[in-house]
Amino acid sequence: MAATKESLTRTNGLETRPDTENLPTLFNRLGDDVMQLFNSQLALFKVEIKEEASAYARSVTMIAIGAVIATVGFALLNVAIAFAVSTLFAQANFSQPASYALGFVVTGGFYVLVGAIVVMLMKNRLAKQDLVPQRTVQELRKDKQWLKNEL
Numbered sequence: 001m002a003a004t005k006e007s008l009t010r011t012n013g014l015e016t017r018p019d020t021e022n023l024p025t026l027f028n029r030l031g032d033d034v035m036q037l038f039n040s041q042l043a044l045f046k047v048e049i050k051e052e053a054s055a056y057a058r059s060v061t062m063i064a065i066g067a068v069i070a071t072v073g074f075a076l077l078n079v080a081i082a083f084a085v086s087t088l089f090a091q092a093n094f095s096q097p098a099s100y101a102l103g104f105v106v107t108g109g110f111y112v113l114v115g116a117i118v119v120m121l122m123k124n125r126l127a128k129q130d131l132v133p134q135r136t137v138q139e140l141r142k143d144k145q146w147l148k149n150e151l
Contacts, residue, residue: 030150037143041136048133056129063122074111082107 086103094102 034147041139041143044139045133045136048136052129052131052133059126078107078111 082100082104084103085106086099089099089102090096092099
């Protein structure tokens with residue numbers, strides 16, 4: 001039988017294509033594999049971003065709910081404390097409206113200070129959360145090294 005360009009040749013019992021057809025086929029396969037690799041990396045990146053965004057959204061939602069509840073309690077407690085502090089100023093021979101005003105100013109100043117501390121603590125906690133998808137970065141580094149070794 002005559003060998004044609006399309007025919008297979010036998011080498012040690014294995015069927016192979018001539019070298020002229022192997023190189024383009026290998027490059028084609030390499031291109032397909034690289035595209036598949038990038039697609040899988042992109043899918044991993046999307047999953048990690050969704051996980052991070054979901055965790056972040058849950059935390060922000062819970063902070064907002066807690067803030068609403070705390071605001072109601074804060075308002076009621078603030079009024080009670082302001083009236084209690086105003087009784088201290090009533091003994092200093094201030095008029096009743098001035099005593100109330102000073103009581104509310106002192107109480108308001110205290111809560112502004114406490115609120116600023118809480119905001120700073122939460123800001124620092126959120127800043128510590130890593131937004132870089134570590135698994136994707138690690139896989140991309142491995143793939144980069146693999147590509148260097150293959151080429």
